[in-house]
Amino acid sequence: MKIRIENVSKFFSGKEALSRIDLTFEPGSFTVLIGPNGAGKTTLLKVTDLILKPDAGEVYYDGRPARTLKRSEIIAIRRRMTFVEQNPIVFSGSVEWNAAYGLRARGIKGYEERVKEILKLVGLADLAKAPAQCLSGGETQRLAIARALIVEPEVFLLDEPGSNIDAQSVSMVSTFIIKAISSGISVILVTHFPEEYLPLNPMAVEMKDGMIIKKESLAAILRDRADTAP
Amino acid sequence: MMEFIFSPELLEIIILSLWVSGAGTLFASILGIALGSIIALTEFRWKRLVLAFLNTWMALPAVVIGLLVYLLLKRSGPMGALGLLYSPGGMIIAQAILATPILAVLTTSALQEKGRRIIDTAHSLGAGWIMTCMTVVREARFAVITAVLTGFSRVIGETGMTMMVGGNIKGFTRVMTTTIALETMKGNFEIGITLGIVLVIVALIINLAIQLVRRVQA
Numbered sequence: 001m002k003i004r005i006e007n008v009s010k011f012f013s014g015k016e017a018l019s020r021i022d023l024t025f026e027p028g029s030f031t032v033l034i035g036p037n038g039a040g041k042t043t044l045l046k047v048t049d050l051i052l053k054p055d056a057g058e059v060y061y062d063g064r065p066a067r068t069l070k071r072s073e074i075i076a077i078r079r080r081m082t083f084v085e086q087n088p089i090v091f092s093g094s095v096e097w098n099a100a101y102g103l104r105a106r107g108i109k110g111y112e113e114r115v116k117e118i119l120k121l122v123g124l125a126d127l128a129k130a131p132a133q134c135l136s137g138g139e140t141q142r143l144a145i146a147r148a149l150i151v152e153p154e155v156f157l158l159d160e161p162g163s164n165i166d167a168q169s170v171s172m173v174s175t176f177i178i179k180a181i182s183s184g185i186s187v188i189l190v191t192h193f194p195e196e197y198l199p200l201n202p203m204a205v206e207m208k209d210g211m212i213i214k215k216e217s218l219a220a221i222l223r224d225r226a227d228t229a230p
Numbered sequence: 231m232m233e234f235i236f237s238p239e240l241l242e243i244i245i246l247s248l249w250v251s252g253a254g255t256l257f258a259s260i261l262g263i264a265l266g267s268i269i270a271l272t273e274f275r276w277k278r279l280v281l282a283f284l285n286t287w288m289a290l291p292a293v294v295i296g297l298l299v300y301l302l303l304k305r306s307g308p309m310g311a312l313g314l315l316y317s318p319g320g321m322i323i324a325q326a327i328l329a330t331p332i333l334a335v336l337t338t339s340a341l342q343e344k345g346r347r348i349i350d351t352a353h354s355l356g357a358g359w360i361m362t363c364m365t366v367v368r369e370a371r372f373a374v375i376t377a378v379l380t381g382f383s384r385v386i387g388e389t390g391m392t393m394m395v396g397g398n399i400k401g402f403t404r405v406m407t408t409t410i411a412l413e414t415m416k417g418n419f420e421i422g423i424t425l426g427i428v429l430v431i432v433a434l435i436i437n438l439a440i441q442l443v444r445r446v447q448a
Contacts, residue, residue, distance in 0.1 A: 051350050071359070079356035089347050091369060105356040147355065 001062055001080050001154045001186070002027055003048060008057035010043055010210075017043040019210040020057070025188060027154070030181045030200055032218055033190045035207035041190040042086070044207070045157045048188065049083040050074055079106055081155040086163055086190075088144035090132035095124055098132040098143055102151040114150060122146040123172065138169030145176050155186040162193060194218055239401070244428060247405040250318050250396075251386040254325025258385075259378050262330045266337025266377075267366070271345050281338070288331040296391030299324040303395065316397035321405070324395040328388060329381035336380060340373030341366070375443050383436045387429065 003025040010018040018040045025031055025048070033041045046052040047059060050066065059066045061077050069077065082102065090098050096115050103111045119125045122142040127135065132143060141161060148156065158177065162170045174196055181187050181200055189197070194204060197218065204218035214221055269280060301307050303315040303323070314320040348369050352362040367374070389407040396403035398412060406425045413421040 046350075049354055051353060075356070075358050078353060081354075082356075083354035085347075085351070085354075089344070089351055091348070091351075091365060101352075101357075102355040105352075105358065105361055151356065 004060040006058050006060065008047060008054040008059060010047060010052060011055050016210050021212060023205060025186055028184045028186055030187045030202040032194045032197060032202045032204045033188065033207060034194050034204055039207040040210040041207055042159050045083060045159055045188065045190060049081055049157055050078055080153060081157060082148035082151060082153040083157040084144045084148050084159065084161060086159040088140060090140055090143055092133055094129050095119065095132045095143055096128040099147045099150060101147055106151060118146045118150045138166045141169055142172060145173060149176065149180065153185060156180050157188045159190045160192065162191065195222065243404055243406055243409055246318065247386060250321045250405060251325055251382055253322045254385050255329055255378060255382040257326035258329035258333050258381055262333025263337050263374060265334040267341060270338045270341035271349060284331045284334050288335055292328055292388050292391040295328050296324055296394035299327060299395050316399060316403060318403060321392055321396040321403060324391050325385040325388065328391065329385050332381045332384055333377050336377035337374060340370050372443050372446065376440050379436050379440050383433060386432060
């Protein structure tokens with residue numbers, strides 16, 4: 001799915017969180033959003049995922065403006081994307097129940113094997129029956145990624161998936177992101193540690209104060225940073 | 231006194247008390263939970279004002295609500311034609327009005343913290359409107375049950391308002407609290423104490439239920 005963000009602004013209590021953003025996410029592309037805290041990266045992800053409505057501008061999904069979409073069409077587009085928050089929440093219920101949430105939302109039945117597979121992949125197979133709310137931070141993050149990937153989205157949005165988790169979970173999360181990219185899923189990733197994705201040659205968008213200040217390859221941005229470093 | 235304790239009249243009073251307070255709490259739950267959910271999960275201009283109004287409404291003495299409902303239901307009042315004054319229906323309305331802000335405020339505080347995130351997560355995972363609502367209710371169920379039990383315990387112990395609107399008519403609107411008040415004034419302390427014990431038992435059951443809900447939640 002091609003997502004085009006055109007002249008989008010978003011305000012919170014009068015403060016501009018996003019300022020006239022113009023950006024396009026091509027199908028199968030990998031984009032890294034970087035910038036300091038409060039730059040507007042999370043807000044941009046939420047606007048892209050149709051969680052937040054922009055106050056100005058428009059977001060186009062395969063050429064269709066979001067403002068003209070009916071409620072059922074919005075749900076249909078949301079079902080082609082998944083979003084993993086920085087500190088994801090899990091619902092009360094078992095780990096496997098949580099993992100299958102997106103499948104139930106799409107009316108998919110007979111998903112038991114799929115759930116087993118994905119939980120094995122994220123190293124949570126032994127905890128399948130355990131209450132999800134008893135998981136550690138790293139396990140919760142992995143479960144959130146599992147429940148997002150199980151639905152095989154076209155667009156995968158992740159907000160700082162490596163923060164607040166242990167080193168083992170960080171490397172596992174990176175592996176999933178790399179797998180997702182190589183299987184043709186569009187990935188939009190907010191991260192403070194973009195270096196590890198350098199081999200995948202992503203497009204990088206640097207933001208500050210709600211604005212895009214740079215938009216080029218990650219390699220170029222990191223090179224510039226290295227050049228300007230004291 | 232023993233005759234009264236083992237009489238069908240006492241049973242009738244207890245059943246009527248539970249019925250009136252149960253129905254009042256049910257209506258208050260429908261209104262209060264809906265109101266609390268709207269306040270917690272949506273953004274609108276007069277949100278703070280509405281919350282301040284609800285908090286004031288919650289702090290109002292029950293007799294003031296009794297007076298308002300009385301004026302509303304009396305023969306010449308706006309709802310006088312319904313003939314609900316001095317009837318269980320009138321008592322249910324008054325108790326529902328008393329419990330609604332309690333339920334709304336408790337629901338708001340239960341949902342305010344996590345409700346928006348639950349909705350966003352459900353949406354981002356592709357849930358439609360019905361599944362999202364079911365998820366919110368499921369996640370907040372313990373807090374909502376606690377709110378309902380709190381509302382019920384508030385209204386079942388109410389006397390002055392119930393007396394004003396219900397009239398304490400024997401066999402028709404006489405409930406536990408109004409019977410206690412009446413019998414105490416007549417000097418029949420044993421009957422008052424008996425009904426007091428029943429009320430204490432009801433309060434105890436409600437509190438045990440709240441503790442159980444909290445333990446399950448933990």
